[in-house]
Amino acid sequence: MQPFTERVVAIIKSIPAGQVASYGQIAELAGSRRGARQVVRILHSMSMKYDLPWHRVVNSKGEIAVADEEARDTQVYRLEQEGVYVDHLNRVDLEACRFIPSHDIVDPPSL
Template sequence: MTPYTERVISIIKSIPEGSVMTYGQIAAAAGSPRGARQVVRILHAMSRTHQLPWHRVVNASGEIALRDEESREKQILYLAGEGVEAGADGRIDLERYRHDPGEFFL
């Protein structure tokens, strides 16, 4: 596993209950500001193995990025269970719920 992948996994695991981070925010905190797509791949490939809170990761607009309706509804349900409300349009208010890991990971 690359050091970047390890940092991404560590950052995702650190997202507290009731908060979200964006793919790009995670990539930047891990040291690759343009690596949002790599974060997507890491989440897809390693969520189960590393027990990642995948549901706490959204796109830059605060939207659930999953296309599959069942998975999308599951993510909204998991977030709601943690107190994160999605608007009628399915967006998460990033001003309210975005987690800022600070400079711990840089």
Template sequence: MTPFTEKVIKIIQKIPSGKVMTYGQIARLAGSPRAARQVVRILHSTSEKYRLPWHRVINSKGEIGFRDEELFLVQKMSLESEGIEFVGQNCIRLEIYLYQPNDENTL
């Protein structure tokens, strides 16, 4: 496993209930600001094995990125069960729910 992948997994594991992070934000904190798509791949391939709270990771617009209706609904219901409210069908107010860890929390 690469050091970047290890950092991504650790960061995602630390996202608290009721908060979200973006793919790009995780990539930056893991040391590779342009690797948001790699974060998507890591999340997809390791969520089950490492029991990652995958539902707490969204896109930079504050939206759920899934096009598949079932996955979209699972993620939305998971976030709502943690107290996150949506604006319209798909938007989360990042100014309220974005988790911004300090260095101690991410390592």
């Protein structure tokens, strides 16, 4: 497995229940700012087999973007189970639920 893929998998696994990340955010955290589509590819091909919380990944608008209708329903259901509100257009509130990686601190507190 390619290092990028491994990082993506690790990052997705690190998203806590109740939080969501966008494809682009994951790509960026994995070191490829323009790699959103690779993240898509990776999920597309390995989400089921690798026991990933793929349902915590949405697009940059907060929309559930899964093509397959059944999988989409599953995603909505799982998010709601975790307390993430999904509106009637299958959108989550990214402002409220966005995944915030706990360690890598970008701007240290300015005391």
